[in-house]
Amino acid sequence: MTPAHLSDTRPDFTPFEIDCGKICAFRFHGNLQSELAAGRIDAATAVDLLEDMLMVREMEEMIVKLRAGAYEPIAGFNYRGPTHVSIGQEGASVGACSALTLMDYITSTHRGHGDSLARGCLALRAMSDEQLRKRIPHSKAASCLELLEEALEEHVYRTVAELFGKEDGHCRGRGGSIHIADFAVGHLGANAIVGGSVPIATGAAMGLRYLRTGGVVCCFAGDGAYCNGVVLESMNWAAQAQFTNEIAGDHRVGVPIIFFVLNNHYAMTGRTDDEVTGGPAEAAARAKAHIFSTWTPTAAMATP
Amino acid sequence: MSDPRNEYRTREEEAAWKAVDPVLRLEKQILECGILDERGIASLQAEVRERNARAAIRAAGSPDPDPAEVIKYMYADTVAEKVPPAFQKIALLQPPPAIKRTDGAITYRDAIKEALIEEMKRDARVISYGEDVAEYGGAFKPTKGLLEVFGRDRIFNTPISEAAICGTAVGAAMIGLRPIVELMYMDFLLMAGDQVSNQAGKWHYMSGAQVEVPLVIRASVGGGKGYGGQHSQTLESIIAHIPGMYVVYPATPYDAKGMIKSAIRDNNPVMFVESQLPYGEKGVVPEEEYLVPLGVADIKRPGCDITLVAYGPAVHDALKAAERLKVESGLSAEVVDLRSLVPLDIETVLRSVEKTGRCVVISQAVHLGSFTGEVASTIQQEAFDFLDSPVIRVGAKNGIAPQSHVLEAVFYPRVEDILAAAKAIL
Numbered sequence: 222m223t224p225a226h227l228s229d230t231r232p233d234f235t236p237f238e239i240d241c242g243k244i245c246a247f248r249f250h251g252n253l254q255s256e257l258a259a260g261r262i263d264a265a266t267a268v269d270l271l272e273d274m275l276m277v278r279e280m281e282e283m284i285v286k287l288r289a290g291a292y293e294p295i296a297g298f299n300y301r302g303p304t305h306v307s308i309g310q311e312g313a314s315v316g317a318c319s320a321l322t323l324m325d326y327i328t329s330t331h332r333g334h335g336d337s338l339a340r341g342c343l344a345l346r347a348m349s350d351e352q353l354r355k356r357i358p359h360s361k362a363a364s365c366l367e368l369l370e371e372a373l374e375e376h377v378y379r380t381v382a383e384l385f386g387k388e389d390g391h392c393r394g395r396g397g398s399i400h401i402a403d404f405a406v407g408h409l410g411a412n413a414i415v416g417g418s419v420p421i422a423t424g425a426a427m428g429l430r431y432l433r434t435g436g437v438v439c440c441f442a443g444d445g446a447y448c449n450g451v452v453l454e455s456m457n458w459a460a461q462a463q464f465t466n467e468i469a470g471d472h473r474v475g476v477p478i479i480f481f482v483l484n485n486h487y488a489m490t491g492r493t494d495d496e497v498t499g500g501p502a503e504a505a506a507r508a509k510a511h512i513f514s515t516w517t518p519t520a521a522m523a524t525p
Numbered sequence: 526m527s528d529p530r531n532e533y534r535t536r537e538e539e540a541a542w543k544a545v546d547p548v549l550r551l552e553k554q555i556l557e558c559g560i561l562d563e564r565g566i567a568s569l570q571a572e573v574r575e576r577n578a579r580a581a582i583r584a585a586g587s588p589d590p591d592p593a594e595v596i597k598y599m600y601a602d603t604v605a606e607k608v609p610p611a612f613q614k615i616a617l618l619q620p621p622p623a624i625k626r627t628d629g630a631i632t633y634r635d636a637i638k639e640a641l642i643e644e645m646k647r648d649a650r651v652i653s654y655g656e657d658v659a660e661y662g663g664a665f666k667p668t669k670g671l672l673e674v675f676g677r678d679r680i681f682n683t684p685i686s687e688a689a690i691c692g693t694a695v696g697a698a699m700i701g702l703r704p705i706v707e708l709m710y711m712d713f714l715l716m717a718g719d720q721v722s723n724q725a726g727k728w729h730y731m732s733g734a735q736v737e738v739p740l741v742i743r744a745s746v747g748g749g750k751g752y753g754g755q756h757s758q759t760l761e762s763i764i765a766h767i768p769g770m771y772v773v774y775p776a777t778p779y780d781a782k783g784m785i786k787s788a789i790r791d792n793n794p795v796m797f798v799e800s801q802l803p804y805g806e807k808g809v810v811p812e813e814e815y816l817v818p819l820g821v822a823d824i825k826r827p828g829c830d831i832t833l834v835a836y837g838p839a840v841h842d843a844l845k846a847a848e849r850l851k852v853e854s855g856l857s858a859e860v861v862d863l864r865s866l867v868p869l870d871i872e873t874v875l876r877s878v879e880k881t882g883r884c885v886v887i888s889q890a891v892h893l894g895s896f897t898g899e900v901a902s903t904i905q906q907e908a909f910d911f912l913d914s915p916v917i918r919v920g921a922k923n924g925i926a927p928q929s930h931v932l933e934a935v936f937y938p939r940v941e942d943i944l945a946a947a948k949a950i951l
Contacts, residue, residue, distance in 0.1 A: 253555065264558070267555055271548070271555060272573060276573050279574055312547030312550075382584040388587070388589065390584075396731040420695070423692070424704075428696065451720065454684070458684060470677065
């Protein structure tokens with residue numbers, strides 16, 4: 222028998238057609254009430270998610286106000302640096318991070334304050350008291366709730382300090398807004414190069430596959446990034462046949478990555494719909510071209 | 526978004542998106558489900574606002590970084606001295622191929638291979654991938670036979686995706702692996718420009734030293750084989766100019782083995798440059814374990830009349846020139862092999878120049894912007910009082926590597942060029 226790695230592709234010019242299949246979108250028709258009824262979320266978690274979304278919104282509105290000198294608590298503060306806010310995308314950041322565990326990782330974008338705050342807050346909420354105490358070793362909190370509250374505030378503090386370029390920031394002020402990272406909670410970094418973090422996420426996921434330790438990488442990137450060469454390279458990389466076919470021997474395991482497309486319909490000011498790319502379904506069609514398993518959470522979740 | 530937003534979208538479009546604001550929608554649903562009432566929502570909003578304000582006030586008043594530490598965290602100062610127990614157990618599919626020695630000598634190619642085998646046997650975190658590296662053993666065969674020993678989990682072929690090759694290595698390194706990736710020709714580095722220079726090199730610093738990025742990029746230089754403009758470049762000067770990467774370029778089999786082992790164990794990203802010309806050249810390489818440290822130059826030939834500083838294949842030309850200076854003019858040239866551009870051991874160079882008073886700096890790189898300029902200017906700044914003549918640089922022509930054998934022969938610096946430069950200042 223020919224060994225699996227030896228190519229034996231013969232000339233074959235038989236005419237064929239490929240059915241690229243259906244791509245389903247916007248399939249979720251439920252709401253909080255139906256999710257509560259189905260037991261997929263509880264009331265306290267819903268409030269936590271809202272709180273985390275509010276924290277992102279509040280922080281980004283602060284940045285916008287600071288630029289205009291109109292953030293009252295520190296009115297005279299001279300904020301320098303980018304104002305790449307993600308106002309309106311809080312649901313995506315918080316929602317995605319709420320589905321991750323402490324074993325998982327994220328990578329983010331230049332518009333990544335929301336992803337960073339969300340990953341931190343949701344990771345803190347999932348931590349044991351012992352893990353929280355390790356994160357804030359000087360805490361004198363008496364109860365679990367106090368401990369969590371302190372850890373959340375410290376996370377906001379270290380995030381804002383990073384935006385302000387301060388030594389207490391997550392990256393000691395060396396990274397700032399568009400390079401914020403918090404490796405202790407599996408945040409492998411925002412990235413000021415559009416698409417730049419996508420191969421990093423892919424490599425981290427490939428590493429998880431190699432280590433066989435479980436976990437996934439959630440790779441946040443915008444619709445604009447999906448026109449970048451390295452992003453297309455990464456999609457192909459993750460979908461390589463050799464990871465799952467007979468060449469992989471007894472380790473036929475795919476690369477555990479979620480390409481989470483934050484489709485805000487703009488690549489800077491260029492419209493990804495009908496201007497700088499193709500039509501609105503282009504991004505989804507590209508995933509199909511790389512033979513990803515297209516998971517439609519909404520379809521499954523909408524069924525009571 | 527913080528721009529005025531009136532140049533590229535309608536007000537109506539923005540209003541339509543604001544109507545589906547996720548924060549407002551979740552608030553509304555929480556109200557509708559009776560989880561919180563209006564007062565409850567208002568109090569949650571106030572709590573968040575106050576917490577953020579407290580954090581902002583504290584952050585605004587918190588200390589700035591110390592200006593004295595402006596480049597602190599550029600490089601990790603650690604190496605993987607010990608392998609964690611979980612990664613010490615290595616499954617070999619078959620015994621590694623024995624590297625044949627003749628009077629203790631092996632080729633440069635085999636020196637690399639022997640080092641990779643040793644390091645992959647030592648540490649399961651070390652994996653290796655690139656174009657053609659598996660069954661084929663790499664375009665120039667330094668990884669031939671490794672697949673059969675370590676299996677496809679640890680050494681595998683990749684798509685022709687240089688940016689993803691380097692970028693995935695960054696991600697894998699961030700979560701604890703130690704990848705060695707191959708760029709078949711150093712010219713292809715430019716395809717991976719962002720991933721090497723903005724990602725691999727920068728994350729240790731940009732994260733405030735939260736993460737180390739231990740990876741090795743093996744880049745092979747094709748110059749001298751008649752491959753023309755896109756397969757002949759030696760681009761180490763570009764990477765040396767980008768802060769965050771280590772750049773090493775060993776000239777001999779002994780240094781190649783010892784330095785790639787050090788590079789693999791180092792917790793910084795290392796650009797490991799190999800020239801294709803000496804892949805078949807032999808040199809004595811011990812079978813037993815040894816490391817050659819990164820950032821330590823080596824005096825390849827002692828002398829007292831002139832210093833010839835070189836790295837990579839230019840070291841061999843410098844040695845030939847030194848021999849001819851002795852035979853033809855009775856002069857004693859000291860040859861300093863930099864071995865490593867970043868970190869740079871300028872001290873060894875300066876000590877030599879202080880002794881000889883004369884110096885030629887040689888590389889195969891295109892003259893304009895070559896790293897030799899950095900070395901020459903540092904010598905002139907730090908050892909001016911010891912110099913008896915200007916420091917001269919020898920490099921390739923300021924042009925594009927030609928395919929024609931006749932043209933290529935004059936494009937790269939020749940031994941005669943080094944001799945002429947030396948004689949001009951002696």
